Amino acid sequence: ASLLLVACDKTPTPSKASDVSADTATQEWSKHGGGDAEQRFSPLRQITPENVDNLGLxxxxxxxxxxxxxxxxxxxxxxIYVTAxxxxxxxxDAKTGALRWQFDPQxxxxxxxxxxxxxxNRGVAYSDGKIITGTIDGRLVAVDAKTGTKLWDVITVDQSKPYTITGAPRIVNGKAIIxxxxxxxxxxxxxSAYDINNGEMLWRFYTVPGNPENGFENAAMAKAAETWKGEWWKYGGGGTAWDSMAYDPELDLLYVGVGNGSPWNQSIRSPGGGDNLYLSSIVALRPDTGEYVWHYQTTPGETWDYTATQHMILAELDIDGEPRKVIMQAPKNGFFYVIDRATGELLSAKNYVPVNWASHIDxxxxxxxxxxxxxxxxxxxYLQLPGPxxxxxWHPMSFNPASGLVYIPVLETPYIYANDEEFSYKEGRWNTGSDSAMGSLPSDLAQFKAVxxxxxxxxxxxDPVRQGPVWQVEHNSPWNGGVLSTAGGVVFQGNADAKLVAYRADNGERLWDFFAQTGIVAPPISYELDGEQYIAVASGWGGVFALVYGGLMPAASDPGVGRLMVFKLGGSAKLSELSKASIQKPTPPPSTADAITVAKGKQLYDSNCVVCHGDHVISSGLIPDLRWSPLLATAEAMQAVVLDGALSSRGMPAFKALLxxxxxxxxxxxIISAANDGLEAK
Ligand code: PQQ
Known part of the structure; x- marks a missing residue:
């Protein structure tokens, strides 16, 4: 099937300001998305296209x-509170940058x-003098906002399973939702929802049904189970809510973005098909009880890692002459959705990037x-766009009620989905049911350049009303930062080229940039103190694309020490120079293995190592490049690390149970063969 390309048209349709973004009217940034509506729009207007040239650190x-x-x-x-x-x-101190306290949840x-x-980690939540954060090991922790002293610390996951938390909690009616x-x-x-006063769990809403023999938790689960086949619960089922939420105080609805199926391959997970609710859905819940109200499923029978955990924005849009309370999302599957947020009714959907898995949304x-x-x-x-x-x-988009536009950080990364013929379920491990080696970019140098x-x-x-592009700016690399737009008419985005850039909101003209020394994936925010407007963003290149493909990308950033950078008009501070450790590239041992051995090694690498150490063993630089590892010298040295966990304190776990x-x-x-191939990073 041919790719459906997005046409470019230049007429914006301005629309009304949202009615629900009350919090963004303050001078601070006290909620994750700016306000409960998650518009990531700042009402501040001191910085404009005319003066942004004077913006400095x-x-x-x-x-x-x-x-x-x-x-x-x-x-x-x-x-200012930030996580690393x-x-x-x-x-x-938001004015001077002086450290008030730091907290390490160990x-x-x-x-x-x-x-x-x-x-x-995508950030903390604030409520009632407390800073609340999720942790990678599945805890929710509250500390005193003034002192950083721990107030409570609760486990939110079944620790016998590989749950993690990367998302920011949201606060609704005195509850922290995670x-x-x-x-x-x-x-x-x-x-789940926790009482912010003591960390007591108040409710939990599962996104996919469990084993019917154990009974269903609620009617929504019983209904969902009718859309699954086989023994899906043995594989977990997936549907993790790992990032997006939004809240409408008027309707009293909490919106949760739900993720992909586990394993991805639906013919293993739910043989014979079915919609597999509530995978890849936006689910609306009552925040006080966790009771299900409605859902909209973006990708029924999900099988492509098409999460609907992407950022969701609430706004009021004029549609066919009528003001509508909508929720907007550009999930992984490539379509931009405008949905009635009271009922879940689809108002419109259009592809915002080339897609070749569906022709359109009916x-x-x-x-x-x-x-x-x-x-x-x-x-x-099948070679598909978008890929996983x-x-x-996750990089947040921004809605500017003045221009009526949504600014989306988009990517185009094709991927070959292929059945893993030798799939067997490995408890607690990487279990997608797809052949990861097929998903790897080609290793032939000529093809590689083409890719x-x-x-x-x-x-x-x-333009979410007309469902079409108004302007777009091409980046050098796919994995760029989240977005902020301001009432001053400026759009800010960091990028993989290690720059924070300001664009005109109405036409995308590039107005200003600042070299941050390392790539930016985080979203900027804005706040005002003593009459001055500030723009803040964290640098620190990383995330999934950076780890897997970062070493292969032209112009992808060098890793470097992450920083919180804060800008204002007339700012004149300088970043200290990063001291770059030069990478030692010792001559690898000679490659003596036959092609079959090397191919088997690649298969194992692609299903166990690639998500951290990089495609073709080319590291992003964030994690040691295995081709230059002294551990290659002997099989025993490698076994001590890979099987016995000799470096587990540095984040390299033992793989004894798997390998x-x-x-x-x-x-x-x-790895020795890859080292001798000498594929150059970037
Ligand atoms: N996290 C990132 C990132 O931080 O760069 C990108 C992704 C995640 C994805 O593309 C995912 O599909 C994804 N999926 C899950 C999941 O299925 O549970 C979790 C996460 C995560 O927590 O970071 C990501």
């Missing part, structure tokens, strides 16, 4: 880690084995019209 704070930083900072009472790798929380680094997508991740590893997703049924070849399950491999990275991943060009990223200004000595031999042969 006010101060920067070194976060002391060189892994991905995805956090949205919060600003409350003159203090492995859930460290920092509280800084996450066991061996939990790294359960992380699909880097040791990241989901979790792990749908690549065989978990059953849910969201406006009557609200369902995608699939292209049959795309349902790869037990059939032939999505047309849009580099096909992989793209853009900042897309989208044998013989496997390590195959892996070693493949």
């Amino acid at each position: 006010a101060w920067a704070f070194d976060l002391g880690v060189s892994r991905g930083i995805e956090a949205t900072p919060l600003v409350v009472d003159g203090v 790798t492995w859930n460290k929380v920092f509280a800084l 996450v066991d680094r061996s939990k790294g084995a359960d992380l699909c997508c880097d040791a990241v 989901g979790n991740g792990g749908a690549e590893y065989g978990v059953r997703g849910y969201v 406006s009557e049924t609200g369902r995608p019209v699939e292209i049959p070849e795309a349902r790869w399950g037990s059939k032939a491999p 990275m999505g047309g849009h991943n 580099k060009v096909a992989v793209k990223g853009r900042l897309l200004a989208w 044998s000595k013989e496997d390590v031999g195959l892996l070693r042969a493949y």
Whole structure:
């Protein structure tokens, strides 16, 4: 099937300001998405297209880690709160950057084995003098906002399963709401609510049904179970709510974005099909009880890692001359949805990136019209857009009520979905039912260059009423930062080229940039203190694409120490120079293994190692490049680390339960062969 390309048209349709973004009217940034509506729009207007040229660094704070930083900072009472790798929380004076306190929840680094997508965190929540954060090992922790002293610390997950938390909690009616991740590893997703005063659990809503023999938790689960086949519960089912939520105080509805199926391959998970509710859905719940109200499923029978956990925005739009209260989402599957947020009725949907898995979304049924070849399950491999990275991943978009546009950080990363003929379920481990080696980018150098060009990223200004693009800016690489738009008419986005960039909101003209020394994936925010408007963003290249493909991308950033950077008009501070450790590249041992051994090693590598160490063993630089590892020298040295966990305190867990000595031999042969191939990073 041919790719459906998005046409570019230049007429924006301005629409009304949202009625629900009350919080964004303050001078601070006290909630994750700016307000409950999650518009990521700042009402501040001191910084404009005319003066943004004078924007300069006010101060920067070194976060002391060189892994991905995805956090949205919060600003409350003159203090800015940000999280860094492995859930460290920092509280800084928002004007000067002086450290008030830091808190380390002491996450066991061996939990790294359960992380699909880097040791990241998307930020804290604030409520009633408390800072509340999720942790990678599945806890929810509250500390005193003034002192950083721990108030309570509760476990939110079944610790015998590979659950993780990377998302930011949201606060609704005195409750902290938190989901979790792990749908690549065989978990059953849910969201839970905790009393912010003492951490007591108040309710839990599962997103997929469990074993019917145990009875269903509620009517929504019984209804969902009718859409599943086989013995799905043995595989967890997935549906993790690992990132997005929004809240409408007027309707008193909490919206939760639900993730992909586990395993991805539906023919294993639910043989014979079915919609598999509530995978890839937006689910509306009563925040006081967790009771189900409605759902809209973006991808029925999900089989492509098409999460609907992407950022959701509430707004009021004029549709066919009528003001409508909508929820908007650009999930991984490539379609932009405008949905009535009181009822879940689909108002419109249009592809915002090229897609070749569905021709369109049927406006009557609200369902995608699939292209049959795309349902790869037990059939032939299929080269698809979007791939599992999505047309849009977790990087938040922004809605500007003045321009009426949604600014979306989009990506185009094709992927070959292929059935894993040798699939067997491995308790607690990477279990997608897809052949990861097929999903790897080609290793032939000529083809490889071609793919580099096909992989793209853009900042897309989208008109949600007319459902079409208004302007777009092409980036050098797909994995760029979240977005902020302001009443001053400026759009801010960081990128993989290590720059924070300002664009005109109405036409995308590039107005200003600042070199941050390392890539930016986190979203910027804005706040005002003593009459001055500030823009804050954390640098720190990372996240899933950075780890897997970062080393292959042209112009992808060098890793470097992450920082919180704060800008204001006339700011003149300078970043200190990063001291770059030069990478030692010792001559690898000679490659003596035969082609079959190397191919078996690649298979093992692609299903156990690639998500951290990088495609073709080319590291992003965030994690040691195995091709230059001294451990390659002997099989025993490698076994001590891979099987026995000699480096587990540094985040390299033991794989004894999964790999044998013989496997390590195959892996070693493949890595040595890759080292001798000399594929150059970038
Ligand atoms: N996390 C990132 C990231 O931080 O860069 C990107 C992704 C995740 C994905 O693309 C995912 O599909 C994903 N899936 C789950 C899951 O299925 O439970 C969790 C996470 C996560 O928690 O970070 C990601």
